[in-house]
Amino acid sequence: MTTRRRFLTSAGVVGASTLAAPAVVRAQAPIKWRLQTYSGAPLGAHVIKPQIEAFNKAANGEMEIELYYADQLVPTDELFRAMQSGTLDAVQSDDATMASPVDISVFGGYFPFSTRYSLDLPVLFDRYGLNEIWAEAYGEVEGVEWLSAGAWDPLHIFTKDPIRSLADMNGKRVFGVPTAGRFLARYGLIPVTVPWEDVEVAIQTGELDGVAWCGFTEAYEVGWADVCSYALLNNVTGAWCGSYFANSESWAKVPEHLKELFLITIDQSHYYRQVWYWGGEAELRVKGEKMELTTIPQEEWDQVVSDAGEFWEELASVSPRAAKVIQKFKDYTEVMEKVGVPYRYS
Numbered sequence: 001m002t003t004r005r006r007f008l009t010s011a012g013v014v015g016a017s018t019l020a021a022p023a024v025v026r027a028q029a030p031i032k033w034r035l036q037t038y039s040g041a042p043l044g045a046h047v048i049k050p051q052i053e054a055f056n057k058a059a060n061g062e063m064e065i066e067l068y069y070a071d072q073l074v075p076t077d078e079l080f081r082a083m084q085s086g087t088l089d090a091v092q093s094d095d096a097t098m099a100s101p102v103d104i105s106v107f108g109g110y111f112p113f114s115t116r117y118s119l120d121l122p123v124l125f126d127r128y129g130l131n132e133i134w135a136e137a138y139g140e141v142e143g144v145e146w147l148s149a150g151a152w153d154p155l156h157i158f159t160k161d162p163i164r165s166l167a168d169m170n171g172k173r174v175f176g177v178p179t180a181g182r183f184l185a186r187y188g189l190i191p192v193t194v195p196w197e198d199v200e201v202a203i204q205t206g207e208l209d210g211v212a213w214c215g216f217t218e219a220y221e222v223g224w225a226d227v228c229s230y231a232l233l234n235n236v237t238g239a240w241c242g243s244y245f246a247n248s249e250s251w252a253k254v255p256e257h258l259k260e261l262f263l264i265t266i267d268q269s270h271y272y273r274q275v276w277y278w279g280g281e282a283e284l285r286v287k288g289e290k291m292e293l294t295t296i297p298q299e300e301w302d303q304v305v306s307d308a309g310e311f312w313e314e315l316a317s318v319s320p321r322a323a324k325v326i327q328k329f330k331d332y333t334e335v336m337e338k339v340g341v342p343y344r345y346s
Contacts, residue, residue: 031063031254033089038076038097038242040196041069042222046276047152048092051269055262063258065090070196077193080245084143089250094242096178102137103319108241109177110155112308114329115238116336116344118274121151128328134243137321145246148263150270152240153277155180157189158219158228159210160203162294166304175199176212180236183311184212187304203227214240216288217280231291234301 037048044067052067074082079098082088091098095108107114115121125131130149138146155177163169170188174181181191189212194202200223202208210228211219215235219225244266251259285293296304316326336344 028062030059030061031258033063033065033250034068034073034087035065035090035092036068036073036079036082036088037070037091038079038093038196039070040222043218044069046221047273048269050272051265054268055265058261058265059258063254076196080144083245083247084141086143086247086249088247090244090246092242092244094177094240100138100141102141103322104133104137104325106179106315106318106322107325108179108243110180110237110240111329112180112183112236112311113305115151118151118153118239118278120332120336121149121239121241122270124328124332125149128332130325130328133321133325133328138245143248145248145251147244147246148266148270149241149243150266150273151277152242152273153215153217153281154238155212155236155240156215156219157184157210157212157232157236158224158291159230159232160228161209162230162292163232163296164294165296166300172209173207174210174212175202175208177240180212183308184236186307200224200227212236215277215281216284217277220280220284220288220290225288225290228291230294233285233293233295234304236304 035048035052037044039047049067052065056064070076074087076093076097077099079088079091079093080100083091093108095102095105097109099105100108115124125134134146134149138144157163157169157174159172159174161168161172163172166187169184171190172188173190173192175194176184176191178191181189185191191212192202192208194208199208199211199213203210203224204227211224214224216225216231219228219231225231254262312326312329316323
């Protein structure tokens with residue numbers, strides 16, 4: 001009886017103690033990010049939305065990224081400043097379009113004849129040192145982290161009226177990325193900046209004569225092939241160079257395992273675009289029926305390629321780091337020209 005009484009007394013004390021001070025488990029509030037891309041919603045459905053959805057799912061409630069498309073929160077040319085100030089936590093864009101204040105910004109987007117194919121770009125970053133150069137450049141800018149660069153589509157010119165010679169470019173107003181527009185301006189093409197969502201209407205109303213912004217996949221996907229009648233097959237470069245960036249304070253608050261997850265899904269996004277664009281370009285050039293294909297004669301286009309060499313030297317003079325990038329392009333081009341098939345066919 002004494003043993004039983006002691007047990008009940010002890011059990012009562014333990015039970016009372018347990019009830020009086022229960023263990024409290026509080027769920028930590030998820031990290032919230034706002035990320036804006038350079039692209040409008042139709043294109044964004046391919047170039048970033050799958051990545052953000054995959055990340056949010058895999059983050060399992062620990063972090064959530066809200067995705068915004070072109071100009072939804074801030075104008076595209078203010079993306080860098082908005083991210084630097086913390087208005088945005090992250091950005092997907094090329095360096096030139098978002099007005100990055102670095103000496104290598106001209107190489108973002110389409111840099112004339114720096115690549116022939118989309119696979120050239122990741123090779124330049126991973127094996128020819130552009131990763132280190134980009135990290136160095138952005139490491140000198142307060143408040144911003146450069147995370148990763150990837151390839152998009154080749155640059156073609158789509159217009160309402162045909163381009164069959166360099167002379168046909170003269171006076172045509174096109175929506176395009178800054179560096180390529182600067183180069184093409186020497187042939188009379190006029191780069192015009194309008195909000196991304198307004199491009200289609202601007203072509204319909206005559207404010208624009210076309211676009212020098214993308215390849216066939218994108219032109220069909222976003223509706224520009226519906227308002228342009230001609231597609232120029234001579235392309236100025238083989239791949240658009242775009243990157244992911246983050247606000248430094250926002251990035252520092254993310255746990256290491258979620259940083260790794262974000263970088264992994266970025267790599268997956270790079271791979272997705274490689275396949276989506278590469279397959280789309282081929283199919284639409286062969287089977288696409290919305291635009292008539294035109295070409296500039298080879299002897300004229302050879303002059304454009306030659307002029308690009310002068311353009312390279314002009315931009316190499318911007319800074320020692322810019323000269324280093326140009327030298328990487330030269331080194332890579334030399335290897336590709338010497339190796340031949342299947343890396344280069346001509």
